Structure formats: C-alpha cells, structure tokens
Amino acid sequence: MSQEHRAIVRADGTISVRSRPTIAPGAGELQIATLYAGLCGTDIQMLRGLRDDPAPVIGHEGIARVVAAGAGVPDTLAPGTLVTVNPTHPTDPAFLLGHNVDGLLQQRTLLPATAVTGGMVLPLPAATDVTLAPLLEPLAVVRYALGTIGTFHPATLLVIGDGIIGHLAVRAARRWLGADVRVALVHHTADGLAFSRASPYPADLLLGDLSGIAPAPPVAALLATPRDATIAALESALTAGAEVVDVLGGLPPGAATPLLPGVDLTAVRAANCGGRPDPPRIATAGRIRVFGHRGVANRHLLDAAAELASDPDRYRDLMTHETDLDGAASVMRALAGSRARIVGGRRLIKLSVRITEDD
Known part of the structure; x- marks a missing residue:
C-alpha cells in the first residue's frame, strides 16, 4: 500500500x-x-x-x-x-x-x-530545544558574518535591514564581537522601527537611515537586505564611513556601484559558498574590504546551536x-x-x- x-x-x-x-x-x-x-x-x-x-x-x-x-x-x-x-x-x-x-x-x-x-x-x-529550530540556520549565517567582521575589530557595527538576520545580528554582536562594540540597526519601515523600540535587546542606535551619523571608527557594516535593496544599502554604509562590508543580502545580476570601481559584487558574494574557502575571500578597493557569502559551514550551525542552548530567551521572542x-x-x-x-x-x-x- x-x-x-x-x-x-x-x-x-x-x-x-x-x-x-x-x-x-x-x-x-x-x-x-x-x-x-x-x-x-x-x-x-x-x-x-x-x-x-x-x-x-x-x-x-x-x-x-x-x-x-x-x-x-x-x-x-x-x-x-x-x-x-x-x-x-x-x-x-x-x-x-x-x-x-x-x-x-x-x-x-x-x-x-x-x-x-x-x-x-x-x-x-x-x-x-526543537522549538528554536527556525532560528538555527539564520543565526549560523550571523555567526559566519560576525566571525569574519570580527577579524577587523570594529568599534561600530552598522546592521542594515530589520528582518530576522538583522535582529539576530544585533543580539549576537556583543557576544561574538566583544562587549565594547556599538551597534546601529537601520530600518526600512516605521513598523520595523516600532518593533525594535519594544525589543528587550535593542541596538544602541535605532535608525530610519544613516544620514547625518558619524560612527566611531573602525566601522563595519552587515547588509541584511533583500536583493533589490542591497546596492542602496551598500552605498549608504560606505558613505557613512564603513571600511568593512559583508554583502550578506542578495544581489541582482551585474550588481555594481561607482563607489567601488572595478569590483564585481556578484562575484564577491559567490566567491564564498558553504563556508569555503576558510578564511573567506575578501575583495579590496582602496581602504574598503568587502566580502559576501552563500550558505554556512557546519561549524557555524553547531556554534549557533550552542548559542541557542546557552541563552534561548535572548532570541526566542523573534519567532x-x-x-x-x-x-x-x-x-x-x-x-x-x-x-x-x-x-x-x-x-x-x-x-x-x-x-x-x-x-
């Protein structure tokens, strides 16, 4: 049967x-x-x-x-x-x-x-705790991103995008970058900003955009954006002084910006897949370091599982x-x-x- x-x-x-x-x-x-x-x-x-x-x-x-x-x-x-x-x-x-x-x-x-x-x-x-399962893979993505960003020892982290990756990055930043890092979360909607204001673990700065801010250097940016918003987010981060950028969000075909002449952003993101190579490839354009990645390594998933097990209530309300x-x-x-x-x-x-x- x-x-x-x-x-x-x-x-x-x-x-x-x-x-x-x-x-x-x-x-x-x-x-x-x-x-x-x-x-x-x-x-x-x-x-x-x-x-x-x-x-x-x-x-x-x-x-x-x-x-x-x-x-x-x-x-x-x-x-x-x-x-x-x-x-x-x-x-x-x-x-x-x-x-x-x-x-x-x-x-x-x-x-x-x-x-x-x-x-x-x-x-x-x-x-x-299987009820935390929906957070495991996205937190592993954040682990990969912050692990690479952390090698540059930023004083400020700009997180652009107020979806699950952005919120997980805010909550994990000090655990994986150090207690002194200052975190700004940039939102794209008023509803998102309202959600963050009510969060038990808000970023140091909750912003609608990056205009007019002067973050303490060195500045890193994590772009947790949908593919149709990534270039604008990248340009705003660079204008705000970011010297290290993780293009975590998707990219449209042929993505490029005049702020990074000669850099094929799609190729930069595709250069790191599933945690390989290790350490990841990072492109250089003047003083700017930019990288991206698709997927994670198994060790990132296991690190995320350990983090969820150690402090589940830090993340649970994001579901x-x-x-x-x-x-x-x-x-x-x-x-x-x-x-x-x-x-x-x-x-x-x-x-x-x-x-x-x-x-």
Missing part, C-alpha cells in the same frame, strides 16, 4: 497543503520528519515571484528526526536521531535545500545521497508567529500577495511552522 504525507506545495499559481507520495530512501539516502521549520526572506521572495527557484516545497531552516535510512548511511544518522540540515552544499550545486531540492515544509523529506556523503546532515544532542501546516500555507498566501509583513495585526519577524504526524 502506497504511503502519503502532507506538504505545503507551490503549484498551479497558488500555495496549498497537499498530499504527496512518501518515498522510501534508497542507498545512501535519508527520510526525515520535520518537527519545526522556519520561513525565511528568500522563501518570501520565491513566494512573490522574485526568484525562480524550482522546488515546489520550500523551507531550509529547521530540525527533524530521522525516520528511515538507506543502505550505507552511517550509524550516526540512524532512525530516531535528531538532525538539522545544512541547506547549501559547498561543492554540489544540485543540492540547495528548499530551492532546487524539496525542502522541510512537509511531514517527510527525502534527502539525496549527496547530502549525506557531503556531511550536510548534522546530528544534534537529544536535549536540543513572532507560530502555526501548523495549514496555518502556514495561509500566511504564505498572504505574504505572496502583499509587500507588507503584518500578519494577524503584528509584524512578522520569523514564522515558526510546527509539523506533526497529525497535520
């Missing part, structure tokens, strides 16, 4: 919960059951048609339990093991979880052998909305049809999707 599971599927111009066949793992493959998953900014861009990633089931942030393992899978990934998946394979572009391979917003996900042999499936301690598969599909439809991030009368920072056998 064939088995099926429920999944949030993008198809036929809409987003809905549908039944899909549950495929047993073949040699080297894993079948996992998502427990909690998150919806990230790139997911929302896909929902809005701003990206053409083909996977009908999205979702690359989460924690799952191994259900079945194919022949040859190591015993460390035996059924029952709690795992997270590094979504960006550093050497196999055919595996990008939730983008070109079906993601975690479903009851069962089949992980191909390349994810297993590539070490992309990481066992987690049995005591891991502003929680729901099940059906509720998540409804939220995703609303986000697809609007540029707003207000859901249920509250600003959405991170959607947590709870997935159970009964969904």
Whole structure:
C-alpha cells in the first residue's frame, strides 16, 4: 500500500497543503520528519515571484528526526536521531535545500545521497530545544558574518535591514564581537522601527537611515537586505564611513556601484559558498574590504546551536508567529500577495511552522 504525507506545495499559481507520495530512501539516502521549520526572506521572495527557484516545497531552516535510512548511511544518522540540515552544499550545486531540492515544509523529506556523503546532515544532542529550530540556520549565517567582521575589530557595527538576520545580528554582536562594540540597526519601515523600540535587546542606535551619523571608527557594516535593496544599502554604509562590508543580502545580476570601481559584487558574494574557502575571500578597493557569502559551514550551525542552548530567551521572542501546516500555507498566501509583513495585526519577524504526524 502506497504511503502519503502532507506538504505545503507551490503549484498551479497558488500555495496549498497537499498530499504527496512518501518515498522510501534508497542507498545512501535519508527520510526525515520535520518537527519545526522556519520561513525565511528568500522563501518570501520565491513566494512573490522574485526568484525562480524550482522546488515546489520550500523551507531550509529547521530540525527533524530521522525516520528511515538507506543502505550505507552511517550509524550516526540512524532512525530516531535528531538532525538539522545544512541547506547549501559547498561543492554540489544540485543540492540547495528548499530551492532546487524539496525542502522541510512537509511531514517527510527525502534527502539525496549527496547530502549525506557531503556531511550536510548534522546530528544534534537529544536535549536540543526543537522549538528554536527556525532560528538555527539564520543565526549560523550571523555567526559566519560576525566571525569574519570580527577579524577587523570594529568599534561600530552598522546592521542594515530589520528582518530576522538583522535582529539576530544585533543580539549576537556583543557576544561574538566583544562587549565594547556599538551597534546601529537601520530600518526600512516605521513598523520595523516600532518593533525594535519594544525589543528587550535593542541596538544602541535605532535608525530610519544613516544620514547625518558619524560612527566611531573602525566601522563595519552587515547588509541584511533583500536583493533589490542591497546596492542602496551598500552605498549608504560606505558613505557613512564603513571600511568593512559583508554583502550578506542578495544581489541582482551585474550588481555594481561607482563607489567601488572595478569590483564585481556578484562575484564577491559567490566567491564564498558553504563556508569555503576558510578564511573567506575578501575583495579590496582602496581602504574598503568587502566580502559576501552563500550558505554556512557546519561549524557555524553547531556554534549557533550552542548559542541557542546557552541563552534561548535572548532570541526566542523573534519567532513572532507560530502555526501548523495549514496555518502556514495561509500566511504564505498572504505574504505572496502583499509587500507588507503584518500578519494577524503584528509584524512578522520569523514564522515558526510546527509539523506533526497529525497535520
């Protein structure tokens, strides 16, 4: 008798919960059951048609339990093991979880052998708080960014972008850059500014833009922006005195700025993938150092998991909305049809999707 599971599927111009066949793992493959998953900014861009990633089931942030393992899978990934998946394979572009391979917003996900042999499936301690799963991968991205920025010992960190990455960077900055760093968070909406003002862990400066400020040098900037806002954010950071810039946000094809003549920003961001090379490649333009990255290394995920375990309440409130598969599909439809991030009368920072056998 064939088995099926429920999944949030993008198809036929809409987003809905549908039944899909549950495929047993073949040699080297894993079948996992998502427990909690998150919806990230790139997911929302896909929902809005701003990206053409083909996977009908999205979702690359989460924690799952191994259900079945194919022949040859190591015993460390035996059924029952709690795992997270590094979504960006550093050497196999055919595996990008939730983008070109079906993601975690479903009851069962089949992980191909390349994810297993590539070490992309990481066992987690049995005591891991799975409710924090939606924060694990984005906090790992922040760990990668701040680890590189930290080698330049900034006195000021400009965080541009008030989504989940921006807020995580604000809360983690002193833990990973040192107690003396001064942090400014630059918002793009009044709703975002209002959310930050009510935060239990606000930045030192909450700004609508960078005009008129004179940050103490050396200044670093982390650009946590959607691809259509990254160049403007980069130029504002450079104008404000940033000498080290992490172009963490996406970039449109052919992205460039006259403030960095001769620098191919798209190539700069593509030069570091999945934590490789280590240390990352950094481009130089006069006194400016600029780098970018796609994905993280496993060590960044493990560092993020340790940080969440050590101080969960520092980050938990950033999961502003929680729901099940059906509720998540409804939220995703609303986000697809609007540029707003207000859901249920509250600003959405991170959607947590709870997935159970009964969904």
